[in-house]
Amino acid sequence: MKFRENLKSKNRIVVKIGTSSLSFPNGRINFHRIEKLARILSQLRKKGMQVVLVTSGAIGVGAARIGMTERPRELPRKQALAAIGQAELIKIYQKFFEEYNQLVAQVLLTRDVVEEPERNRNAKRTLARLLEMELIPIINENDTIATHEIEFGDNDTLSAIVACLVEAGLLIILSDIDGLYSADPHTDPAAEIIHSVHDITPELEKLASGAGSSFSTGGMVTKISAARICQQAGVDCIIASGSDPAVILEILEGKKIGTHFVAGPPSVIQNESLQK
Amino acid sequence: MPCWRMEKSKRRTRIVVRIEIATLINRDGKINRRKMDRLAMVLSNLNNSGKQIIVVSSGAIVLGSEKLGLSNIPSAKIDMQAMAAVGQAELIRSYQRSFDEYGQIVAQVLVTSDIVDYPQRMENTRNTFDMLLSMNILPIVNENDPVSTTDIELDDNYPLALKVANITGADFIVIKSPDNGNYDIVAGNNQPVIHAEDEISLQEGIEDLCCRDARMASHPREIVFPASMEMIYSR
Numbered sequence: 001m002k003f004r005e006n007l008k009s010k011n012r013i014v015v016k017i018g019t020s021s022l023s024f025p026n027g028r029i030n031f032h033r034i035e036k037l038a039r040i041l042s043q044l045r046k047k048g049m050q051v052v053l054v055t056s057g058a059i060g061v062g063a064a065r066i067g068m069t070e071r072p073r074e075l076p077r078k079q080a081l082a083a084i085g086q087a088e089l090i091k092i093y094q095k096f097f098e099e100y101n102q103l104v105a106q107v108l109l110t111r112d113v114v115e116e117p118e119r120n121r122n123a124k125r126t127l128a129r130l131l132e133m134e135l136i137p138i139i140n141e142n143d144t145i146a147t148h149e150i151e152f153g154d155n156d157t158l159s160a161i162v163a164c165l166v167e168a169g170l171l172i173i174l175s176d177i178d179g180l181y182s183a184d185p186h187t188d189p190a191a192e193i194i195h196s197v198h199d200i201t202p203e204l205e206k207l208a209s210g211a212g213s214s215f216s217t218g219g220m221v222t223k224i225s226a227a228r229i230c231q232q233a234g235v236d237c238i239i240a241s242g243s244d245p246a247v248i249l250e251i252l253e254g255k256k257i258g259t260h261f262v263a264g265p266p267s268v269i270q271n272e273s274l275q276k
Numbered sequence: 277m278p279c280w281r282m283e284k285s286k287r288r289t290r291i292v293v294r295i296e297i298a299t300l301i302n303r304d305g306k307i308n309r310r311k312m313d314r315l316a317m318v319l320s321n322l323n324n325s326g327k328q329i330i331v332v333s334s335g336a337i338v339l340g341s342e343k344l345g346l347s348n349i350p351s352a353k354i355d356m357q358a359m360a361a362v363g364q365a366e367l368i369r370s371y372q373r374s375f376d377e378y379g380q381i382v383a384q385v386l387v388t389s390d391i392v393d394y395p396q397r398m399e400n401t402r403n404t405f406d407m408l409l410s411m412n413i414l415p416i417v418n419e420n421d422p423v424s425t426t427d428i429e430l431d432d433n434y435p436l437a438l439k440v441a442n443i444t445g446a447d448f449i450v451i452k453s454p455d456n457g458n459y460d461i462v463a464g465n466n467q468p469v470i471h472a473e474d475e476i477s478l479q480e481g482i483e484d485l486c487c488r489d490a491r492m493a494s495h496p497r498e499i500v501f502p503a504s505m506e507m508i509y510s511r
Contacts, residue, residue, distance in 0.1 A: 080407035083408060087372060088372075090365045090384075094365050110423075122424070135361075135362065137361065142420065
């Protein structure tokens with residue numbers, strides 16, 4: 001529990017919310033969910049914390065905007081819908097955050113933010129400045145000009161990269177999965193949530209590949225790889241269910257929610273396991 | 277009189293409209309709703325007439341500064357980038373509100389100025405534009421200033437408009453003049469600039485050029501636009 005206690009002192013956090021948490025199963029936007037997320041993040045900001053939001057959902061919102069019922073498959077159509085939907089999505093966030101007197105900033109990133117040192121420094125500086133100005137940056141991938149299927153693979157990886165960019169203490173990934181299970185919960189009634197992970201072992205990865213969700217882009221595999229990026233950078237990472245954004249507060253109170261990928265230099269972790 | 281020859285051909289006339297935010301804001305830095313609505317009406321109408329319209333608009337930094345209640349636009353690059361991140365959301369929201377009046381859906385496309393250095397990225401961006409335009413969506417383009425590593429072009433977004441025109445193979449660039457709100461139609465290939473004093477003569481001027489073009493261009497050709505505003509007006 002000591003590691004959970006550490007989360008109470010986190011001052012700069014990144015919250016990632018997936019499409020499945022922002023919308024109803026039919027793909028339409030869930031305003032209630034966004035409203036609550038905006039309220040909680042604004043509240044944390046007012047308490048003096050620095051908060052960054054990484055959001056998915058542009059393609060879904062774009063599809064709904066033009067009355068499309070199916071999620072598109074071809075890249076150009078996805079990119080077009082992302083361009084329509086991002087405009088709409090940021091408008092919705094702006095509206096809800098402003099109800100809590102919180103200003104937001106839109107930052108759209110592409111893969112080269114990791115690959116090119118100059119772009120990396122630049123994005124880092126802009127984000128730091130926005131946080132200094134007590135704004136909440138809302139980040140998404142710049143899908144419109146992305147060169148591959150989806151450059152970051154999914155926003156899970158993007159959120160881990162952002163957590164490193166802003167030197168966050170904690171990344172919270174909210175999705176339709178409430179954590180990593182010991183077995184596939186859909187088929188195995190004995191499956192239990194794993195609350196704490198120190199080492200991402202091959203066995204653990206194998207476990208993750210079975211328990212993905214069919215709806216979200218990433219599933220568990222991309223979340224594990226996001227967690228690994230965080231672990232290596234010394235950032236704590238929690239994977240939890242986004243069905244109620246209030247879990248963010250509970251996580252910050254040190255409650256045992258979701259799966260905690262404990263950060264820290266390898267030596268510290270070894271010492272811990274020796275003590276056990 | 278409208279010319280139907282161009283509309284009948286497979287390819288629709290594509291027009292990049294370059295807007296400086298100065299033409300749409302009041303002295304207090306707030307959007308002039310009447311002016312923006314008017315512009316949205318004209319562009320929606322052009323779209324309805326079968327043209328494909330792409331707007332290149334500045335304004336994120338100005339609107340961001342206004343939103344944060346700053347009396348001046350900051351001069352440090354880092355502050356301008358932060359303002360751009362705040363103001364871009366505001367800019368696109370304002371456009372959307374005006375275009376909604378005319379049932380026109382818009383899309384936000386943010387590019388960095390080095391896009392032309394990445395062929396694959398350019399190709400993808402072109403595909404996105406083609407797709408948006410074929411869906412009758414109006415793209416609103418701006419520089420992705422928050423992550424830009426090059427100099428921020430605060431008011432002269434003509435270079436960006438030019439890049440977008442080249443990437444998308446546009447036929448004309450329309451420039452809304454900040455001085456009097458008039459429109460200039462830049463046809464490229466060293467053709468004279470056409471001045472339009474109001475929205476009706478803009479529409480007429482474009483129809484006129486489409487006819488001329490339909491007669492001249494029996495095969496696809498590269499259109500070379502002037503590389504700078506100085507070059508446009510020195511002719």
